[in-house]
Amino acid sequence: MTNSDPCPICSDTSRDQSSLCVVENSRDLATIEGTKQFSGRYFVLGGLIDTLDNVGPDSLPFKKLEKLVEEKKVKEVIAALSFTIEGETTAMYIARLLKGKAKVSRLARGLPSGSNLEYADDLTLLNALKYRNEM
Numbered sequence: 001m002t003n004s005d006p007c008p009i010c011s012d013t014s015r016d017q018s019s020l021c022v023v024e025n026s027r028d029l030a031t032i033e034g035t036k037q038f039s040g041r042y043f044v045l046g047g048l049i050d051t052l053d054n055v056g057p058d059s060l061p062f063k064k065l066e067k068l069v070e071e072k073k074v075k076e077v078i079a080a081l082s083f084t085i086e087g088e089t090t091a092m093y094i095a096r097l098l099k100g101k102a103k104v105s106r107l108a109r110g111l112p113s114g115s116n117l118e119y120a121d122d123l124t125l126l127n128a129l130k131y132r133n134e135m
Contacts, residue, residue, distance in 0.1 A: 009033070009042060016040040018075040020102075022065065022094060024048055024082065032080055040078075043068065048086040049093055057093055065094070069102050076103045083109055
């Protein structure tokens, strides 16, 4: 996204330094940043844990993530990763890695706005029911 280190987002002192959003790639960062709803900082993993492709935790910068959380006193880490087996595995690894160091949360899952129930798959409906909100 940028040639500067730190990037303009990370060097912006008006952003919430205690909140960190972990994404798979810069495209996901741009998507979340485009919503203008997140005012913290980002950490780009550059991939997901994928045992079928021999991508284990040692292949990704988890030590750097852990060090950043500790040094910057990050209070919340948001795992903004795909709802695939690889994304879920990576999110669970992050939660275990940072247990006791920061609150780790996950993006909500369920039915997208404007969708019809009859076209939703079973897993999407299951998640929509499981993570429902009180009105």
